[in-house]
Amino acid sequence: MRAGLRLRLVQPLYPSSASPVSSVRPTRAEVSLDRLRLNYHALRALVSATVWPVVKADAYGHGAKAVARSLERAGCEGLCVALFEEAVELRQAGVTVPLLVMGGNLDGAWDSLLELEITPVLTRADQVRCLAAAVRQRGGAPVVVHLKLDTGMARLGVPPAGLAELADTFRSERGSVCLAGVMTHFASADTDPGSVREQLACFARGREVLREHGLKPRVIHAANTAATLRHPEAHFDLVRPGVGVYGLGLGHPTARELQPVMRVRSAVVELRRVPSGGAVGYQGTFRASRPTTIATVPMGYADGLMRSLSNRAQALVRGRRVPIVGAISMDMCMLDVTDAPGVERTDEVVLLGEQRGPLGQDAIRAEELATHAGTIAWEVLTLISRRVPRFYFD
Numbered sequence: 001m002r003a004g005l006r007l008r009l010v011q012p013l014y015p016s017s018a019s020p021v022s023s024v025r026p027t028r029a030e031v032s033l034d035r036l037r038l039n040y041h042a043l044r045a046l047v048s049a050t051v052w053p054v055v056k057a058d059a060y061g062h063g064a065k066a067v068a069r070s071l072e073r074a075g076c077e078g079l080c081v082a083l084f085e086e087a088v089e090l091r092q093a094g095v096t097v098p099l100l101v102m103g104g105n106l107d108g109a110w111d112s113l114l115e116l117e118i119t120p121v122l123t124r125a126d127q128v129r130c131l132a133a134a135v136r137q138r139g140g141a142p143v144v145v146h147l148k149l150d151t152g153m154a155r156l157g158v159p160p161a162g163l164a165e166l167a168d169t170f171r172s173e174r175g176s177v178c179l180a181g182v183m184t185h186f187a188s189a190d191t192d193p194g195s196v197r198e199q200l201a202c203f204a205r206g207r208e209v210l211r212e213h214g215l216k217p218r219v220i221h222a223a224n225t226a227a228t229l230r231h232p233e234a235h236f237d238l239v240r241p242g243v244g245v246y247g248l249g250l251g252h253p254t255a256r257e258l259q260p261v262m263r264v265r266s267a268v269v270e271l272r273r274v275p276s277g278g279a280v281g282y283q284g285t286f287r288a289s290r291p292t293t294i295a296t297v298p299m300g301y302a303d304g305l306m307r308s309l310s311n312r313a314q315a316l317v318r319g320r321r322v323p324i325v326g327a328i329s330m331d332m333c334m335l336d337v338t339d340a341p342g343v344e345r346t347d348e349v350v351l352l353g354e355q356r357g358p359l360g361q362d363a364i365r366a367e368e369l370a371t372h373a374g375t376i377a378w379e380v381l382t383l384i385s386r387r388v389p390r391f392y393f394d
């Protein structure tokens, strides 16, 4: 902080997450920084635009600090987050590349934003004026900002009807606020090419309005992972892949090289025989139809193994798929390992990712768990809770 300046800095606090050093329970998320870098380079090879990976929500559950530092060392020129607080966490971790805060919620943080050189995405005139006032009070060069246009999400961004007025404000504050980038976000880039065309047309009209107001942002960006993989016409100057960086290819052939970065593993902590007709777990939602071997695994819904996966999903043990049976409880789940001979206490259990063992080799993908739980892979990754320590492999 510069001496003599009285800045009201925002200091967000985070609850601490489980530490690998002190973990006794065998449940852990293993994050391959190697694969992260390979995915980043694969995405870079796919586009001529700059790639700014999205590391919001603790890097989709992978741990934002480690992921950001690793990408920065791999040559990445900028990163995107959703929250201002997330950008602060990265600056405090020593990340120096540009950080783009895409999710709004900047009121009261203007001084801290300038101090930490965090790049905001603005959507309203009141934000432009507050930020300009903070810049004037502080002195120094104009602050670089991006503008978000709403082209069809109806979520965040200035709608077409409000753009001309907002452009006027940018123009009158251009001594303090430099409009360096303009962005939008697609609603259905993975499912509906027609909607992408419509949003791109709306985006082009918006940029025309900016030009008419004498505003010429240098950096144009729109593409999430799906648009990066499927819509080259949406690459512009910069792409913002999130889930692709973590190895989810959304089933697209151009994504063949992407490999899942996270593996969630635990171990068998107890084994028992349940007779035919015996009940397993809360409410006995599973009843053995034969003499059954049940393995107990210390991972439950409080760790991010969704309860809706009960009696639906599978896990890997000794390299073979086995069903999760009974209701998943808060801290544990049970596997029917009757058909996986030789299972012993302390055997590794994989709930997400690959396993190789004496009975074979297989992988459980986040997309698969998402289908069983009636959700999307993004949610599966981000739900792996803070109670699960992250172990990094390089």
Ligand SMILES: *Cc1c(COP(=O)(O)O)cnc(C)c1O
Residues within 6 Å of the ligand: 054, 056, 102, 185, 223, 224, 225, 226, 240, 241, 242, 243, 244
């Ligand atoms: C989350 C997000 C992304 C990344 O989306 P993926 O589908 O994970 O690639 C890109 N842009 C914005 C504005 C986002 O909120």
